[in-house]
Amino acid sequence: MLIKKPRNIKSSDITPESVYLNRRKLLQAAGLSGTAALLPQVTRAADIPARYRKLEGIIKSPYSTSQEPNPFEDVSTYNNFYEFGTNKSDPVDNSGNFKPQPWSVTIDGAAEVTGTFSFEDIMAPHTLEERTYRLRCVEAWSMVVPWVGIPLGDLLKRFKPTSNAKYVAFETIVRPSEMPGQHRPILDWPYREGLRIDEAMHPLTILATGLYGVELPNQNGAPLRLVVPWKYGFKSIKSIVRISFTETMPYTSWSDALPGEYGFYANVNPEVDHPRWSQARERPIGAGFFASKIPTLMLNGYAEQVAGLYTGMDLAKNF
Amino acid sequence: MNFPTTRQVRWLIKPVWFLACLAPFVWLTLAVFGLAGLSLGADPIEETQDFIGIWALRLLLVTLALTPLRLLTGQVWLIQLRRMTGLYVLFYVSIHFLNYLIPDQGLDLGAITEDIVERSFITLGIAALTCLIVLGITSTHGWRRRLGRRWQKLHRLVYAIGILACTHFWWQVKLDTLEPTIYAGILAVLLGVRVYFRLIKNRKAQQS
Known part of the structure; x- marks a missing residue:
C-alpha cells in the first residue's frame, strides 16, 4: 500500500489572516493583551505538572501536523469522558482516584495469540512515537494534541489475526468506585467502540499512552487509549481493557444510544450534518473569544491518506 | 405574618433583589477578563453560552414562582419583584443571543439562517426571545394602561416562554437529560400550582 505523507496544513490556512489580525487589533485597542480568556496560549515544558511521568525514547513521526498544539491546560481540562x-470539567475534577496501574488488556477473538497481558508486556516491543494530530469532536469543536503512542496495526499484527478478523472491537474498563459517572446508566457501560480491520491497521491509527511527552493524565484515557484522527473524537475510546477481533460489526456505544445521530463509521465529514447541528464548521478550542469558527475539512484533513478506505461507499448513509 | 412596608420594599428589598439578579452578570464579566481568579476555561464562548443561558432559565422560573408564592403565603409585595426579574431574563437571554450571533457564529448570516430554519432547538430559542422582547416592551406602566385587560392576556405568554425555554434546553443536550428534566419538572410544578388555584377559585365561585 502506498502511504502518502500528510499534506501539511499551516495554521494560517485554517484561521484566516484577517481574523487573527483583527483579533490582535481589537485586543490592542481594548488594552487587554494580558487577559486570560481572550488570548491563545502556548505550552512549555514547565507548564506540565511534575506528577506526570516523562516518557523516554520518543521518536518524531512524519504523520504529525505542523500546526501548533493546544496548551496542556486545554488538553487536560476540556474533556468528554462520561465515565x-x-x-467538560468533570473528567479532570473526578478522575483523581482512578488507578491506571497496574493494568492489563485482554486480547481475544479471531486471532492465533489471545490472552490477558500486562500493560508493560503489551508495550515492550514498540517504539513510542509523537503524533501531533487534529482532534475533531462531534460537538463541532476541535483541538490539536501532541499524542505519544504506537501504531495500532503494529500491535495487532503480534496477535496474528485470522482471516475471520473483519473488525476490531474495544472496551473501556468498568470501575464505578473510581469512575463516578458509571453510577448512572447514561451509556450502557462498558463504553465500547470498534473499527473495520483495515481502519485499525491504517498507519494513522494509534494507541496512545501519553501526550506532551508525559504519560496520559487520567482524564485523557490513561493508561491506554485509541486515537483515530479522521473520525469524530468519540471513536477514540479511552482506558482500554479489551481488544477483540470479530467477524461481524461490533456494538458501539454511541450508535446504540442514539442510532439516528451517531453511526459506526463517524468519519469527520463537513457535508453530513448531525441532525441537531451543522458539521460544516468547527470552533478551535483555545483561540479565545474573538476566534471565528473554521471550516471543517473532509476526514478532518486526512482525506489524502484515508479516503481510499471508503471508495464506493455512500458516506451520507454510512455516517 | 408580618408584611414589609411599601418603603421597605422600595428602598431595601428591591435594591437588594436588583443586585442579587445582577450577580451572574458580574461573575461573567470577571471571568471574561480573568479577574478575581475566575476563568471561562478552554472554550469561553460555549461556557458563556451555557452559563448565561442557565441563569436566564433560573430567573425565568423565579419569575414564575412569585405568583404561586404570593398565593401560598399571602405576601402580596412579592408581585412587585416580578417585572424586574422578568426584565433580567430578557437581559440574560439577549446576552445569550448576542454571544451566539457574534463570537459563536461570527455574524455569518448564511449559517445563522440555516440554524434558525433547520435546527429545532434554535428555532425555539428565537421564538422565546421574540416573545420576551414583546413582554419587555409592554412591561411599562404606560403600556399596561393602554392595553387594559388585554395586558394580562398578553403577559400569559410567559407560560409559553417557559415551555419553549425548557424544550430548547432539552433538545440541545447530547445524551444526559437529567438537568433539563429537573428544570422541566420545576416548570411543571409552577404551572400546575396555577391550575390548582384556578380550580379552587372556580369551585368557590360555583358554591357561592
Whole structure:
C-alpha cells in the first residue's frame, strides 16, 4: 500500500489572516493583551505538572501536523469522558482516584495469540512515537494534541489475526468506585467502540499512552487509549481493557444510544450534518473569544491518506 | 405574618433583589477578563453560552414562582419583584443571543439562517426571545394602561416562554437529560400550582 505523507496544513490556512489580525487589533485597542480568556496560549515544558511521568525514547513521526498544539491546560481540562461525568470539567475534577496501574488488556477473538497481558508486556516491543494530530469532536469543536503512542496495526499484527478478523472491537474498563459517572446508566457501560480491520491497521491509527511527552493524565484515557484522527473524537475510546477481533460489526456505544445521530463509521465529514447541528464548521478550542469558527475539512484533513478506505461507499448513509 | 412596608420594599428589598439578579452578570464579566481568579476555561464562548443561558432559565422560573408564592403565603409585595426579574431574563437571554450571533457564529448570516430554519432547538430559542422582547416592551406602566385587560392576556405568554425555554434546553443536550428534566419538572410544578388555584377559585365561585 502506498502511504502518502500528510499534506501539511499551516495554521494560517485554517484561521484566516484577517481574523487573527483583527483579533490582535481589537485586543490592542481594548488594552487587554494580558487577559486570560481572550488570548491563545502556548505550552512549555514547565507548564506540565511534575506528577506526570516523562516518557523516554520518543521518536518524531512524519504523520504529525505542523500546526501548533493546544496548551496542556486545554488538553487536560476540556474533556468528554462520561465515565467521570458529562461536563467538560468533570473528567479532570473526578478522575483523581482512578488507578491506571497496574493494568492489563485482554486480547481475544479471531486471532492465533489471545490472552490477558500486562500493560508493560503489551508495550515492550514498540517504539513510542509523537503524533501531533487534529482532534475533531462531534460537538463541532476541535483541538490539536501532541499524542505519544504506537501504531495500532503494529500491535495487532503480534496477535496474528485470522482471516475471520473483519473488525476490531474495544472496551473501556468498568470501575464505578473510581469512575463516578458509571453510577448512572447514561451509556450502557462498558463504553465500547470498534473499527473495520483495515481502519485499525491504517498507519494513522494509534494507541496512545501519553501526550506532551508525559504519560496520559487520567482524564485523557490513561493508561491506554485509541486515537483515530479522521473520525469524530468519540471513536477514540479511552482506558482500554479489551481488544477483540470479530467477524461481524461490533456494538458501539454511541450508535446504540442514539442510532439516528451517531453511526459506526463517524468519519469527520463537513457535508453530513448531525441532525441537531451543522458539521460544516468547527470552533478551535483555545483561540479565545474573538476566534471565528473554521471550516471543517473532509476526514478532518486526512482525506489524502484515508479516503481510499471508503471508495464506493455512500458516506451520507454510512455516517 | 408580618408584611414589609411599601418603603421597605422600595428602598431595601428591591435594591437588594436588583443586585442579587445582577450577580451572574458580574461573575461573567470577571471571568471574561480573568479577574478575581475566575476563568471561562478552554472554550469561553460555549461556557458563556451555557452559563448565561442557565441563569436566564433560573430567573425565568423565579419569575414564575412569585405568583404561586404570593398565593401560598399571602405576601402580596412579592408581585412587585416580578417585572424586574422578568426584565433580567430578557437581559440574560439577549446576552445569550448576542454571544451566539457574534463570537459563536461570527455574524455569518448564511449559517445563522440555516440554524434558525433547520435546527429545532434554535428555532425555539428565537421564538422565546421574540416573545420576551414583546413582554419587555409592554412591561411599562404606560403600556399596561393602554392595553387594559388585554395586558394580562398578553403577559400569559410567559407560560409559553417557559415551555419553549425548557424544550430548547432539552433538545440541545447530547445524551444526559437529567438537568433539563429537573428544570422541566420545576416548570411543571409552577404551572400546575396555577391550575390548582384556578380550580379552587372556580369551585368557590360555583358554591357561592
